[in-house]
Amino acid sequence: MEIARHCPSCGAALAPEGRFQRCTGCRRPYFRDPKVGVGVVVRNDAGQLLLVRRGNEPARGLWSLPAGFVDADEDPRAAAARECLEETGLLVEVGAVLEVYPSAEGAASFFLTFAATVVGGELRAGDDADEVGFFSTDHLPPLAFESTRAAVNDAGI
Ligand SMILES: [Zn+2]
Structure with missing residues (x-):
């Protein structure tokens, strides 16, 4: 499954954090949906x-x-x-x-x-x-x- 590398909101890099990713800029969490x-x-x-x-x-x-x-x-x-x-x-x-x-x-x-x-x-x-x-x-x-x-x-x- 493809993993996004950049925040859709601010464009900063995403960093892995447990089972989700967090934006290194605006700190929003991003969860991947199951397929x-x-x-x-x-x-x-x-x-x-x-x-x-x-x-x-x-x-x-x-x-x-x-x-x-x-x-x-x-x-x-x-x-x-x-x-x-x-x-x-x-x-x-x-x-x-x-x-x-x-x-x-x-x-x-x-x-x-x-x-x-x-x-x-x-x-x-x-x-x-x-x-x-x-x-x-x-x-x-x-x-x-x-x-x-x-x-x-x-x-x-
Ligand atoms: Zn962001």
Whole structure:
């Protein structure tokens, strides 16, 4: 995550102070906002897990849950549904939070997974996914992130 080096108010240098920075000129504190990743755990009737192959770095060519970042002022469940639709073509109803993973890779400060159910759409790769599919646990493709492996593990499939 990019860290500002100069005070947006007075232009003086910022100095680290614990988990925030303080302006060396006007003494204002600056806090960094966390970047929130959300993903969905979707199974088909056979109990297989919906995964997407990443078309972009980081972890290009590896597989992850349909996932992305929550935009400012966006409902986290709406963000998870939006990312799933963009990447897989499937409309999902997003349910309960399954788990919260701290310090996820791929630039999120933390990563939430939700249970989700397909309610429409048609399976096709889109946005930054270049392939999509349902996989069973004993035939998983190479997974992208530690958080993906943890989420797949925790999903118990
Ligand atoms: Zn300042």
